[in-house]
Amino acid sequence: MDNTKPTVVLKDVSVRYIIGDFKNIGLKEFIVRKLSHNYHVKEFWAVDGVSFSLEKGDLLGIIGSNGAGKSTLLKVIAGIMNPTKGKVEINGNVAALLELASGFDGELTVKENTYLRGAMLGYTRRFMDEMYDSIIEFAELQEFQDRPFKQLSSGMKSRLAFSIASLVNPDILILDEVLSVGDGAFRKKSEEKMMEIIGRGVTTILVSHSTQQIRQLCNKVLWLEKGKQMGFGDPIEMCKQYEEFLRQKYF
Amino acid sequence: MLRKLKKHQFLFEELVKRDFKKKYKRTVLGILWSLLSPLLTLLVMRIVFTEFFGRTTNHYTTYLFAGTLVFSYFSDATNQGMSSLVDNAGIFTKVNVPKYLFLLSKNVSSLINFGLTFLIFLGFCLLDGIAFHWKFLLLVYPIVCLVFFNIGVGSILSALYVFFKDIQYLYSIFTLMLMYLSAIFYNIDAYEPAVQKLFLLNPIYVYISYFRTIVINNAIPDLVTHLLAFGYAFAVLLIGARMYKKHNQKFLYYL
Numbered sequence A: 001m002d003n004t005k006p007t008v009v010l011k012d013v014s015v016r017y018i019i020g021d022f023k024n025i026g027l028k029e030f031i032v033r034k035l036s037h038n039y040h041v042k043e044f045w046a047v048d049g050v051s052f053s054l055e056k057g058d059l060l061g062i063i064g065s066n067g068a069g070k071s072t073l074l075k076v077i078a079g080i081m082n083p084t085k086g087k088v089e090i091n092g093n094v095a096a097l098l099e100l101a102s103g104f105d106g107e108l109t110v111k112e113n114t115y116l117r118g119a120m121l122g123y124t125r126r127f128m129d130e131m132y133d134s135i136i137e138f139a140e141l142q143e144f145q146d147r148p149f150k151q152l153s154s155g156m157k158s159r160l161a162f163s164i165a166s167l168v169n170p171d172i173l174i175l176d177e178v179l180s181v182g183d184g185a186f187r188k189k190s191e192e193k194m195m196e197i198i199g200r201g202v203t204t205i206l207v208s209h210s211t212q213q214i215r216q217l218c219n220k221v222l223w224l225e226k227g228k229q230m231g232f233g234d235p236i237e238m239c240k241q242y243e244e245f246l247r248q249k250y251f
Numbered sequence B: 001m002l003r004k005l006k007k008h009q010f011l012f013e014e015l016v017k018r019d020f021k022k023k024y025k026r027t028v029l030g031i032l033w034s035l036l037s038p039l040l041t042l043l044v045m046r047i048v049f050t051e052f053f054g055r056t057t058n059h060y061t062t063y064l065f066a067g068t069l070v071f072s073y074f075s076d077a078t079n080q081g082m083s084s085l086v087d088n089a090g091i092f093t094k095v096n097v098p099k100y101l102f103l104l105s106k107n108v109s110s111l112i113n114f115g116l117t118f119l120i121f122l123g124f125c126l127l128d129g130i131a132f133h134w135k136f137l138l139l140v141y142p143i144v145c146l147v148f149f150n151i152g153v154g155s156i157l158s159a160l161y162v163f164f165k166d167i168q169y170l171y172s173i174f175t176l177m178l179m180y181l182s183a184i185f186y187n188i189d190a191y192e193p194a195v196q197k198l199f200l201l202n203p204i205y206v207y208i209s210y211f212r213t214i215v216i217n218n219a220i221p222d223l224v225t226h227l228l229a230f231g232y233a234f235a236v237l238l239i240g241a242r243m244y245k246k247h248n249q250k251f252l253y254y255l
Helices: A026-035 A070-078 A110-120 A125-139 A154-165 A184-199 A211-217 A235-250 B002-007 B009-024 B028-054 B060-082 B100-127 B134-163 B167-181 B193-201 B203-215 B223-247
Strands: A008-020 A041-054 A059-063 A085-090 A094-097 A172-176 A203-207 A220-225 A228-233
Touching (some): A008 A070, A041 A220, B060 B100
Parallel strands (some): A094 A172
């Protein structure tokens, strides 16, 4: 990794989504509607012209109301989606921790799911063999290792998800509201763990609805609204504007 | 592609394990059942059709088994393959992994199943009084073609299934019709030569007849059969690969 270059550069990144009739209609219905010219698909820009750049060690907070395009933007940076327009430059390896609790398999045991998740996050088998015990210990699931995953409570599931994910060692870390999971005691533990990773000097991008948290942690803030970039810059200034915007919207 | 596969080897292994375990629900009966069900089909066909076709066809049991062996592998692998994208949406919408891993993983578990049934098939050949000869080694050729054919059809279906959920029902009707057109339990010798040629349009028939020519007739199939066996596999694989490439991003909007 080249230390002099910015780690993340987005240039006029836009993502187009399609909505409308196309989902769940089936082939027969699709053909009928195509023939009768009754097939309508609308497009909208989920992310529209976002540009910014981050240096190594930056901690970017992304704020915005629901549906502002925050998660889509994270998917683009993580390489899961390609932008419809614009360019993304990434310098270093990325770990994206998005919606952690989903993507597990209810039929498999806790142990099997742990390995599968580790494989998804790009760990090696040897690494998983070494770390397995500490993952389970951190998640406090020692007695549940051979239980089917579906028998766990949702709190337990997110605890496990967090424990596996917290072993990532990337250059760029992407967090979608995963800073805190579980009940009080675990919440504190997980926050500390997250701080430890962020403290290593990785470039971090996080989405949060708590402006308090953003002010506390971030040195840069990106504010999105309906896909558009409302602002990028100093956290205190951005959060103030955002809170003002919310006040006007709801009161 | 191989380098990518190497990079994701651990994930691929875990996916194969998962698909295998889920398919057999980690029970002994699960695996046994998957072997038993083609045998039961065979038994029923043997009982029902021997009166009609068995008298004029040599080694009718082996003739039937070659048909059901190939067809059930095709049907299992493509049906499993169809749901590979939809079932794994939770994974590839969150991490950046090549999407064909899921299809290949499902195909591995179907292939294992086919391998086991194939061993039973060889046992039945012996019981049917067929001696093994060196030409049996040539069976590798149609098997390899069939593996790629199934992956190809699976990739087309899995892409379509993302967009159109009713493909599942249409495909089950299609496979049923294909089964009747594959000369599994009847012999096409009764048709005129021109009609017999039409059967070559059916890839499954080509693979089945390759098996029968080797095993029952102790002969090597002609060049046309070889070319067709390869050509069909190559064609569907090409279409499937192009669909994956073209719609790689579009899948995300539908899931």
